[in-house]
Amino acid sequence: MSVHQQFPGVSDQQRDRAVNHLQACYADNSIDETELDRRLDLALGARDRVELNRSLQGLARIAPAVLTRPRPGQPTPAENMGAGLTHLSGLFTWFIAPAVVKAASQPGSRIWWEASRALSLQLTAGAVLAAGFVVAIIFGSGTLLGLGWLAWFVGTIWSSVRAFNGKAGTGKVQPFLLAKPERPRPVLG
Numbered sequence: 001m002s003v004h005q006q007f008p009g010v011s012d013q014q015r016d017r018a019v020n021h022l023q024a025c026y027a028d029n030s031i032d033e034t035e036l037d038r039r040l041d042l043a044l045g046a047r048d049r050v051e052l053n054r055s056l057q058g059l060a061r062i063a064p065a066v067l068t069r070p071r072p073g074q075p076t077p078a079e080n081m082g083a084g085l086t087h088l089s090g091l092f093t094w095f096i097a098p099a100v101v102k103a104a105s106q107p108g109s110r111i112w113w114e115a116s117r118a119l120s121l122q123l124t125a126g127a128v129l130a131a132g133f134v135v136a137i138i139f140g141s142g143t144l145l146g147l148g149w150l151a152w153f154v155g156t157i158w159s160s161v162r163a164f165n166g167k168a169g170t171g172k173v174q175p176f177l178l179a180k181p182e183r184p185r186p187v188l189g
Contacts, residue, residue, distance in 0.1 A: 010052050018043045018052055025059055075110045075166045083114035084164030087121070090156045095122035114163050116181035117170045121159055124177045125152040 022043060026036040042055035075083070082101075089097035102115035132148035159169035174180055 009048055010046050014049070014052060015043060015046065018046075018056055021056065021059070030059065079110040080164055080166050082111045083169065084160045086111060086115050087118045087156065087160035087163045087169045090118055090122045091153070094126065095119055098122060113181060114169050116179075117168065117174070117177075118159065118163075120177045120179040120181055121155065121170055121173075123179065125155065127178060128152075 019040065022031070022036060022039050025031045026033070031039065039055045043052060046052035046055060086098055086101045089101070098115045098118035102112055102119055105112040105115060129145070129148050129152060132145045136142050136145040155173070159171075159173075162171055163169035168174070170177060
């Protein structure tokens with residue numbers, strides 16, 4: 001039995017992934033042009049996984065983004081998920097879930113900061129909606145109240161999307177919030 005009969009063939013997806021990895025290695029100067037050409041010939045001519053693996057031999061392994069460590073100071077995918085869900089929970093619980101998450105998380109952690117931002121956003125929205133309610137009663141129009149509710153809904157979704165993507169949930173809206181949670185700046189001394 002030959003080696004090619006023992007191992008399954010190479011799919012187009014596997015071959016494309018290997019070629020993309022080789023091109024990325026060339027782009028970051030891990031391999032030179034001659035080595036790239038040699039390895040691409042191996043990858044494109046591979047009939048099975050053994051031959052495809054030979055084209056990648058000695059290069060850093062390709063790991064899914066979820067399994068790779070982020071750069072220092074960058075949030076992990078799990079932190080982004082927690083931060084996004086914390087903001088999104090404001091749709092269902094108003095300020096309660098963000099307050100609970102803030103109380104339960106480690107002070108200074110990414111989730112703690114995003115819970116602070118989510119809590120501030122929900123409390124600010126509540127104050128704006130209360131003011132809108134008073135104005136709606138005075139002027140006899142619920143349109144302003146409806147627009148305020150829509151702004152709260154869209155703002156909560158927007159902040160959760162930003163947090164899911166590793167950004168500060170409140171972004172440029174933060175200066176307008178009642179509470180402005182910001183990371184403490186180091187004291188120069």
